Amino acid sequence: MNRRQFVKRAVGGSAALLAAQAVASNSSGLRDFDSYVSSKKSGWAVEAPDVLTPLENVTNYNNFYEFGMDKSDPAQYASAMTLDPWSIRVSSDGGKTVDVQFEDLLRAMDLEERIYRLRCVEAWSMVIPWLGFPLADLIRWLDPQENYRFVHFQTRYTRSEMRGTRSFSSVIDWPYQEALRMDEAMNTLSFIAVGLYGKSLPAQNGAPLRLVVPWKYGFKSIKSIASIHFTNRQPETSWQAIAPHEYGFYANVNPEVDHPRWSQRYERRLPSSLFNPNRIPTQMFNGYGEYVADLYKNLNLRRYY
Template structure:
């Protein structure tokens, strides 16, 4: 089992507090403790890469308390506080992901199967939400490309489609007569976007196991796109030859395009995208605003993916 309740863990497996406080002395800049937090098997620690990934921003991370209590996860409710209040009911172990479509090795893989050969690392990414707010989050994860290569994409594959769990008995936002969205939540990327080294599947954040409200146990992180592209609690990944439907685009195509690249020059129909508010830097009239960066500041790495495209039409 990947994740256990604290009450189920024998004291012999718990890191003494004195050792924990000396972790940098023992592990240098490594993320060994992140591995121990996410995986009880201590041998996983050896696979953790340097704490500061070359893809990390130098910006100060958002407080963990803010990043884990101010969330969009409609499966648990539409209020920003609903996921942290209600996601504790979600059972994330055991977990499996069906990988199918245009691949050479279609199968239903356990989370252990997916993670066994990967190297996890910490990446501090800027994350921008379409509603005008942003965060800086230290994710623990691995490149999506590593997984896709293992399942052998066929030549006809052009896109990657993702699907979230449907479990209304544990996800109260999926219950009731009037639903804000259609379930399952679905998202998609072009294959070259999915294979880009910035795109990761996250299993943790802040050096700890990914909290339920943030998409446990496996979620997508694409830092140059708006946050709703980061589909949570993934149970299916399909490689397809046509652009797949996405939840928000189906709901309001004039507001949420397939690409959803951060672009300060393309406003949402109901608000400007030219500036953003960093969570934790004030609220209401006292909220500090900052200019929104094209591709969320990752233009040097990803702009070539969209060479020749009209980014107003392909928003």
């Protein structure tokens, strides 16, 4: 065996080991999806200089306050959430209310992989290979009949399963809620993820289905969706209700508009380290301006942050 072969085998061996570890840490009932369009074919592959954030970081560093305030709490406690069966209550102003089973919805959708940057308002970011379908496809399938102006989402709220919601010192008015303008929701970027890294979503990442709107701060990408409501009135969103001067309805990634707590000019691309914090400049609309800038051409983004 020459040196090159040796190196090849060593690399292959450690890759196999890593893969084995990944499977082991995922043994808690995550499902494989038989067929989906890969990110290369869907047109949403990783863009240099981005590098995928390792699975371990994506699944162990989460904001999901229903399960606690620490970044490690969701990975530890979200497994308490009952995922099966999962139904989504779909309603509209003046329309009727139906409960849609997640499994039925999943069967109706064509899955594709998309690699998106995720920029948290706390000034850290990741690059994640999601698996799911365009939100526009879901909305067309749900068929809201009229042309509503907004779509309003709520996260599942089960006190007995979500220890964070039982905290007496939390000021969040559960359930967590988020909303998009209908033209934002129908934008090609808006995505419903049901998986990441080729498998179904771990509970802490918002299983079984979550929103992903990569040009907005992460808190807009609501997790574990339990209800969808179509409406003509702009809905109140959770963070906006807590601190309206800090969090707006739009929450578009914008390095020019600082959040009172965090400068938004830079972000720490995770994983970072103390000696190499991996600070990179934040891009307008998180780098997705070509797809979404038109949505806001008549909007003062400093006022409507």
